[in-house]
Amino acid sequence: MTQPLLSIRNLTIDYIGETTDFRAVDDVSFDVAHGEIFGLAGESGCGKSTIAFAISRLHRPPALIRSGRILLEGRDVLDLDPRELRHFRWREVAMVFQSAMNSLNPVLRIEAQFYDVLHTHQGMNRKQARERTAEMLRLVDIQPDRMRDYPHQFSGGMRQRIVIAICLALNPKIVVMDEPTTALDVVVQREILQRINELRKTFGFSVLFITHDLGLMVQVCDRIGIMLAGKLVEQNTAQKIYGAPQHDYTRNLWASFPSLHGARVTEIAAT
Amino acid sequence: MGLVPVIARGQSDGDRSHMTDPCNAILALDRISKTFGRAPFAVKAAQSVSFALHPGRTLALVGESGSGKTTCARLVMREYTPSEGRLLFKGKPVETGDARALAAYRRSVQMIFQDPFSSLNPAHTIAYHLRRPLQLHRRDLKGRQIDEAVADLLTKVQLDPALVAPKHPHELSGGQRQRVNIARTLAVGAEVIVADEPTSMLDVSVRLGVLNLLNEMKRDMKLALLYITHDIATARYVAEDIIVMYAGQIVEWGNVNKVIDNPQHPYTRLLLSAVPDPEIRFDDPRAQLKNATVGEVRRLSAIPQERIVAIESDHFVRQIAA
Numbered sequence: 001m002t003q004p005l006l007s008i009r010n011l012t013i014d015y016i017g018e019t020t021d022f023r024a025v026d027d028v029s030f031d032v033a034h035g036e037i038f039g040l041a042g043e044s045g046c047g048k049s050t051i052a053f054a055i056s057r058l059h060r061p062p063a064l065i066r067s068g069r070i071l072l073e074g075r076d077v078l079d080l081d082p083r084e085l086r087h088f089r090w091r092e093v094a095m096v097f098q099s100a101m102n103s104l105n106p107v108l109r110i111e112a113q114f115y116d117v118l119h120t121h122q123g124m125n126r127k128q129a130r131e132r133t134a135e136m137l138r139l140v141d142i143q144p145d146r147m148r149d150y151p152h153q154f155s156g157g158m159r160q161r162i163v164i165a166i167c168l169a170l171n172p173k174i175v176v177m178d179e180p181t182t183a184l185d186v187v188v189q190r191e192i193l194q195r196i197n198e199l200r201k202t203f204g205f206s207v208l209f210i211t212h213d214l215g216l217m218v219q220v221c222d223r224i225g226i227m228l229a230g231k232l233v234e235q236n237t238a239q240k241i242y243g244a245p246q247h248d249y250t251r252n253l254w255a256s257f258p259s260l261h262g263a264r265v266t267e268i269a270a271t
Numbered sequence: 272m273g274l275v276p277v278i279a280r281g282q283s284d285g286d287r288s289h290m291t292d293p294c295n296a297i298l299a300l301d302r303i304s305k306t307f308g309r310a311p312f313a314v315k316a317a318q319s320v321s322f323a324l325h326p327g328r329t330l331a332l333v334g335e336s337g338s339g340k341t342t343c344a345r346l347v348m349r350e351y352t353p354s355e356g357r358l359l360f361k362g363k364p365v366e367t368g369d370a371r372a373l374a375a376y377r378r379s380v381q382m383i384f385q386d387p388f389s390s391l392n393p394a395h396t397i398a399y400h401l402r403r404p405l406q407l408h409r410r411d412l413k414g415r416q417i418d419e420a421v422a423d424l425l426t427k428v429q430l431d432p433a434l435v436a437p438k439h440p441h442e443l444s445g446g447q448r449q450r451v452n453i454a455r456t457l458a459v460g461a462e463v464i465v466a467d468e469p470t471s472m473l474d475v476s477v478r479l480g481v482l483n484l485l486n487e488m489k490r491d492m493k494l495a496l497l498y499i500t501h502d503i504a505t506a507r508y509v510a511e512d513i514i515v516m517y518a519g520q521i522v523e524w525g526n527v528n529k530v531i532d533n534p535q536h537p538y539t540r541l542l543l544s545a546v547p548d549p550e551i552r553f554d555d556p557r558a559q560l561k562n563a564t565v566g567e568v569r570r571l572s573a574i575p576q577e578r579i580v581a582i583e584s585d586h587f588v589r590q591i592a593a
C-alpha cells in the first residue's frame with residue numbers, strides 16, 4: 001500500500017483542568033489517503049474539533065497532546081519548529097471553520113485578504129496576487145471583478161466560498177473542514193461541497209470533513225470514522241457506514257434521523 | 272384548513288383584499304414588509320409577507336440563508352417594527368399605546384433560541400429560571416404551589432424535577448437545556464412559540480426528543496408554533512403547514528406533505544433536490560446541481576411578483592416571472 005497523506009497514530013489529547021484533566025481524544029488512529037475525503041462524525045463534545053485543531057497545530061492550552069503522532073507524508077507535525085510551522089499552515093494544511101465566513105476582515109477588500117496570504121507565503125507582488133485571486137474566485141463561482149468588494153457585500157454562502165478559495169490558493173495538501181456549511185441552506189451547501197469534490201479531483205488535495213449531518217457525510221466522503229466520547233469506535237467506507245453499520249452507536253445515530261420522504265414518524269415516542 | 276394564506280382558491284393577480292384567515296388564527300402577519308437601510312443599499316428582508324399561526328398547529332418556515340426567516344421571527348416577537356403591513360393578535364392589530372395589551376402579547380408570544388447555552392443564566396438554578404416567570408405571570412400561585420408548578424413544568428418537558436430543579440445550566444446537556452427553555456416559555460403562559468433553529472446546535476440523538484416534545488405540547492396544550500429551520504426533513508416531521516421563502520418573498524406555501532411531495536415553485540424544487548440524501552453520492556450525476564440552472568432559478572425567484580396561483584385549496588405558489 002502506498003503511504004497515506006495523513007496518518008494519525010494513537011492520538012490522545014487532554015484538556016488540563018485545575019483539579020482533574022479531561023480526556024477529549026483517546027487513543028485515536030486513522031489514515032487519510034491522497035485525494036481522499038475522510039469524514040469524522042459523532043455527538044457534540046466527542047472530540048472532533050479537538051482533532052481538527054491538533055492536525056492544523058492550532059490547538060492551544062488547556063489542550064495538551066499527551067501522546068501519539070500526526071504524520072503528514074511521514075513527517076510528524078508535532079515536531080515542527082515555528083519556522084517550519086509557518087510554511088506548514090496554509091501551504092500544507094488549510095482549515096475552514098463553521099464561522100469562517102465571519103473571519104474575513106470586514107474593512108479589507110477581498111483582494112487585499114488574498115494578497116496578505118499570497119504575499120506572505122509565496123512572495124507574490126500585487127499583480128501576481130490579483131491574477132491568482134481572479135483564478136481562485138472563478139473556481140468557487142464568484143465573478144473575479146468582485147474582488148474589489150468588501151465582505152458585507154456578499155451573502156453568507158458567498159463569504160464561505162471566498163474563505164475556501166483563500167484556503168485553496170496555496171495548493172494545500174489537505175483541507176480540514178469543521179462544519180463548513182452548517183449555517184447555510186442546503187442549496188448553497190450542495191454548491192460548495194460539490195465544488196470541493198470537483199476541485200479535489202482536479203488538484204488532488206485531501207479533505208478531513210466534520211459535520212453533524214450523517215446523510216450529508218455519506219454523500220460526500222469516501223471513508224468515515226465514527227467517534228464516541230473521545231474514541232474512534234468505527235471506521236469504514238461511506239457505503240458500509242450507511243448500509244452496514246457495525247457499532248450500536250452508529251446504528252442509533254441513523255435511527256434518530258427523520259427522512260424527507262420516509263413515513264411520518266410523528267407517532268414514535270421520544271428516545 | 273387552517274392555513275395561512277392570503278388568497279382564496281382560483282383568485283389571483285395581486286388581489287389587495289387578501290385576508291389572512293383571521294377567524295381562528297391566534298397571530299397573523301398581514302402583508303408585512305421590512306426594509307433595512309436606505310436606497311441604494313436597502314435590503315428588503317421581508318416583502319409583503321402574510322401568514323397566520325393557529326392553536327394546535329405548527330407552521331414551518333424554510334428557505335435560502337438570508338431570505339428573511341429570522342426577520343419574520345423578530346417581527347412576530349415585535350423586536351422589529353414592520354415598514355409596512357399589520358401584525359394581528361387574536362384578530363386585532365396590536366396597539367403600541369395599550370400597555371396591558373402589550374404585556375399580554377409579550378406573555379403569549381415566546382421565543383426559543385438556537386443556542387440553548389446562552390439563553391440560561393449560569394449563576395442560577397433551573398428552579399430559579401422557572402420560578403421567576405411564574406411569580407411574575409401567575410400571581411394566583413402562593414408558596415408551595417409555585418414549587419409544585421415548577422415540578423409540574425419540568426415533568427411536562429420530560430425532565431425529572433428532583434434531579435434537575437437544583438442544578439445549574441452547565442450541569443445539563445444541550446438537549447436538557449433546550450427542554451428547560453421550552454418549560455420556561457410554558458411558565459409564562461405562552462400560546463405562541465417561535466423556535467428559530469431550536470435543534471441545530473443539538474446532537475442528532477437528542478434532536479428528535481426535543482422535536483417530539485414540541486409536537487406533544489402543540490397537541491396537548493394547543494400551542495401555535497412557528498418552526499424555522501434549514502432541515503426540511505424535520506419540518507415535515509413537526510409541521511402541518513410550510514412556507515418556503517426566497518429573497519424576502521414567500522414563494523410557496525401550504526400543507527407540508529403537498530408542498531414537499533408536489534413542489535411547484537422552481538426554488539422549492541431546487542431546495543428539495545439539494546436535501547442531503549445518503550442514497551445518492553455526490554459523484555452520481557443525479558446529485559449534480561447545474562450552475563446555469565441554479566443561477567436561472569435564483570434570478571427568476573428574486574423578481575418581486577404579486578400573482579399567486581392556487582394549486583389546491585391548501586397549496587399555493589407565487590407565479591414565477593415570465
Ligand SMILES: Nc1ncnc2c1ncn2[C@@H]1O[C@H](COP(=O)(O)OP(=O)(O)OP(=O)(O)O)[C@@H](O)[C@H]1O
Nearest residue numbers: 015022024043044045046047048049050051062063
Ligand atoms: N478549552 C477547553 N477546556 C476544557 N474542555 C474543553 C475545551 N474545549 C473543548 N473541551 C471539551 O473537550 C471535549 C471535546 O470537544 P470538541 O470541541 O473537540 O468536540 P466536538 O466533537 O467538536 O463537538 P461539536 O460537535 O459540538 O463541535 C468536549 O467535551 C468539550 O467540553
Ligand SMILES: Nc1ncnc2c1ncn2[C@@H]1O[C@H](COP(=O)(O)OP(=O)(O)OP(=O)(O)O)[C@@H](O)[C@H]1O
Nearest residue numbers: 183307308314316335336337338339340341342343
Ligand atoms: N438588523 C439588520 N440590519 C440590516 N440588515 C439585516 C438585519 N437583519 C437582517 N438583515 C438582512 O436581511 C436579510 C434577511 O436576513 P435574515 O436573518 O432574516 O435571514 P434568514 O432567512 O434568517 O437567514 P439564515 O438562514 O442565514 O439564518 C439578509 O440579507 C440580512 O443580511
Ligand SMILES: [Mg+2]
Nearest residue numbers: 048049050178
Ligand atoms: Mg466541533
Ligand SMILES: [Mg+2]
Nearest residue numbers: 340341342467
Ligand atoms: Mg436566521
